Amino acid sequence: MVQDTPSVFVIILSGFILMLLMGSFIILMVLLHRKRQIENKQRLEALQAEFDKTILNAEKEIQEETLSHVGRELHDNIGQLLSLTKLTLNSSKPEKIQEGRQLVNQVIKEVRTLSKDLNLDWVNAIDLEAFIKRELSKLEDLNFCQIEFEKTGQAEEVDQSKKLVLIRVIQECLNNVIKHAQPKKLVITLIQNPQLLAVHIEDDGVGFDTQKASNGSGMYNLQKRMQTIGGSISITSELGKGTLVKLILPNSIA
Template sequence: MSEQESQFLLILFGGIFFAFLMSLFVVAMVVLHRQRQMQNRQKIEHLKSEHEKTLLNVENEIQQETLSQIGRELHDNIGQLLSLIKLSLNSAKPERQQEAKGYVSQVITEVRALSKTLNLDWVASLSLDDFIREQLKRIEATGFCQASLESDQSFLELKKEEKFVLIRVIQECLSNALKHAQPDHITIRIAHNGSIRTIEIKDDGKGFDTTQKYSGSGMHNLANRMKTIGGKFKLTSVVGKGTLVSLELPF
C-alpha cells in the first residue's frame, strides 16, 4: 500500500471516528436537554402543588380565624345583649321593656353582620384597606393599644389569591404584635415606589433580637407565603424600640 493510500485511509478513519464522536456528543446533549426539561417540568409541577397547598392552608386559616371571631362575638357581644334582653323583659317597668326592644334590634344587626362573615366571598368584595381598617378598629375597641392606617390605596387592585395571602400575613403580624410586643401604638402604612407596593406594619413595643433561633420559624413561614404571590417579607426589630414588618408586592 502506498504512502498516499495510507494517508487517505488515515484521514477517512479519522473522519469517521470524529463523526462518531460528534454523533455521541449530539445524542448526549439531546438526552441531557430532555432530562433538564423533565426536571424543570417536575419543578414547575412541584411549585404549582406547593402554591395551591399554601393557598388552601391560608384559606383554611382564615376560616378558622373567622370562626374564632364569631365565637368571641357570640359569647362577648350577642350573649351579653341577650342577657340584657332577658333581664329587661323580666322587669315590670315599661321603660325596661322598651329597652329590650332596642337590644333586640342590636342583636338582629349583629347576627346579620356575623352571617356575612361566615361566607368567605367577603374576601372578594372587601378591599384590603377596608379589611385593615376593620382589624385596627377591633384592636382599638379592646383598649389594648392605639392603631392607625395611612394608605395611598395602591393595593386596591389585587387577585383573589394575593388578597388571601396578604390578609393572612397581616393578621399574623398583628397577632404577633398584640401577643408579644405590648405596644402603645400600631401603625400600618400602605404606599408605592415605582413598580413596588409596600405594606409596613410598625409597632412601638418591646422588640426582639432577630438573630435568635426561636424568632425565625414563624417569620420564615410568612416569608414563604409572600413568595407564593411573587412578594417579599422583610422584618427589622430592635429590643426596646419596636418592630417593623414590610410586605412588598410588584404591580
C-alpha cells in the same frame, strides 16, 4: 494510484470517526436538554405544589380565626345582649318594651354581621385597604392602643391568591403585636403602585432580639409564605424600641 489507497482509507476513517463524534455530541446535547426540561418541569410542579399548599393553609387558618372570632362574639357580645334583652322584656315597665325591641334589633344586626364573617367570600370581595381598616377597628373596639392608618398611592387590583396569603400574614403580624408587643401606638402604612405593594406594620412596644427570633418557626413560616407568592418580609426591632415589619410584593399588581 495504489500508493494513495492508505491515504484515502485514512481520510474515510477520519471522516467516519468525526461523524460518530458529531452524532454522539448531538445525542448528548439532546439528552442534556431533555434532562433540563424534566428538571425544570419537576421544579415548576414543586413550586406550584408549594404555592397550592400555602393557599390551602392560609384558607384553613383564616377559617379557624373566623370561627374563633365568631365564638368570642357569641359569648361576649351577643350572649350578653340576649341576657340584657331578656331582663328588659321581663320588666313590667312600659318604657322597657321599646328598649327591648331596640336590643332585639341590635342582636339581629350583630348576627347578620357574624354570618357574613363565616362566608369567606369576603376575602375575595374586600380590598387590602378595607381589610386593614377592618382589623384595626377590632383593635380600636378593644381600646388596645392608639391606632393610625396611612396610605400612599392609588389602590390597585391584586391577584386573589396572593391577596389571601397577604391577609393571613398581616393577621399573624397583628396577632404577634397583640400577644407580645405591649405598644402604646400601632401604625400601619399601605403603599400601592404599579411597581410594588408594601405593608408596613410599626409599633412602639417592647421590641425583641431579631437574632433569637429568626430561629423560631413563626418567623420562618412568614418568610416562606411571602417567598411563595414572590414577596419578602423584613423585620427591624430592638429591645425597648418597638418593631417595624415590612411586607414587600414587587410587581404583584394584576
